[in-house]
Every structure is written in C-alpha cells, then in structure tokens.
C-alpha cells in the first residue's frame with residue numbers, strides 16, 4: 114500500500130502541482146490523500162480538482178480560534194486516510210495543538226537555505242544581505258517557526274543583477290524539483306525524525322540539489 118500524503122496550501126500551489134505530477138507515475142511511492150486550502154480563493158484548489166484529487170477549503174476565518182480550525186483540518190486529513198502531511202505554501206502558522214499530533218509526519222518547504230532567513234520576504238532579505246547562494250529547505254515542522262530538522266536543501270547562485278522576483282522564480286523551480294523527491298522518499302520510509310534530527314537513508318542526490326541556472 115502506498116503512503117498517502119495530505120497537502121496543505123494557501124495559494125498558487127505550484128509545489129502541490131509538482132507533487133501531483135510526480136504521483137501520476139505508477140512507480141511514485143506516495144498517493145495523494147487530499148489537498149486542503151485555508152483560503153477559498155487558493156488557485157491550487159482548481160488545479161487539484163482538475164486532476165480528480167479531493168480538494169477542500171477549510172476557511173480559517175470561519176473558526177473562533179486557531180485550535181478549532183486545526184481540529185477541522187486534522188479531522189479532514191484523518192477522514193482521507195492521510196499518513197503524512199506536506200505544507201506547500203501554507204501560510205497559516207500551526208500551533209503545537211496540531212503539530213504534536215503529526216510529529217515526525219509533517220513536512221514544510223521554506224524559500225531559503227535555513228537557518229538563514231526564517232519567516233517572510235526571504236528573497237528580499239537574501240538580496241539585502243548580499244548572500245551569494247540562496248535556495249529552499251524541506252524540513253520537519255516543530256512548534257518554533259521554520260526551525261525544524263532539515264531534510265533537504267536546494268541552492269541557486271545569486272546574480273549581481275537579481276531582483277526579488279527573478280530570484281524567487283529560480284528558487285521556485287528548484288522547490289518544484291526538490292519537494293516531489295522528498296515527498297517520495299518520505300513515502301518510501303527513507304526519511305525519519307530521530308532524536309530531533311532528520312535521518313535520511315542514503316541518496317544525497319535525491320535530497321540535495323544545486324541549480325546553476
């Protein structure tokens with residue numbers, strides 16, 4: 114039986130679409146359990162529905178607290194027999210109420226080479242700091258924001274004439290290549306959270322990428 118991944122999004126959903134695309138290959142180890150957005154206008158919901166994937170909106174604004182919203186997301190994930198969860202541009206901070214229930218089974222992709230540039234506006238900040246390499250990180254989610262054990266990273270070179278948008282586009286291309294590989298490796302049981310570290314079984318080429326684009 115394939116492990117089933119639930120994908121949480123808030124908007125465009127290009128990382129989600131990349132995982133859906135990978136899952137079309139019968140040999141891909143993960144099956145898509147469901148896609149959940151916290152915003153009704155999330156474009157990714159249409160993409161998922163067009164592929165016949167169960168896609169639902171759980172609008173956080175209609176819940177009285179973070180915890181009641183998280184209870185509903187948890188309930189929907191369980192209903193769709195989700196084994197693990199991939200946050201893919203999910204822009205709502207999750208509390209320990211949710212995170213502890215998915216401990217070791219909750220991944221996020223963040224648009225920087227962590228631990229640099231946690232939080233928002235990562236591409237602007239990378240340019241301000243003058244870093245020469247930038248990229249993305251897939252990590253286990255822990256209660257502290259963007260601070261969980263690192264599973265995989267993808268790097269791009271920063272060019273002198275880069276703008277935040279141009280840099281973001283090159284990083285996103287690496288995200289879209291990296292995240293499906295990590296989700297596949299997770300489904301195959303090759304990634305585990307052990308003693309606060311991500312244990313990745315072999316296969317560095319699968320889980321670290323450098324793009325010279």
Ligand code: GAR
Nearest residue numbers: 124125126127128201202222223224
């Ligand atoms: C991606 O760049 C992802 O790394 C980032 O949002 C974008 C979503 O794009 N996530 C975060 O900033 C999380 N804090 P997508 O909707 O096209 O996948």
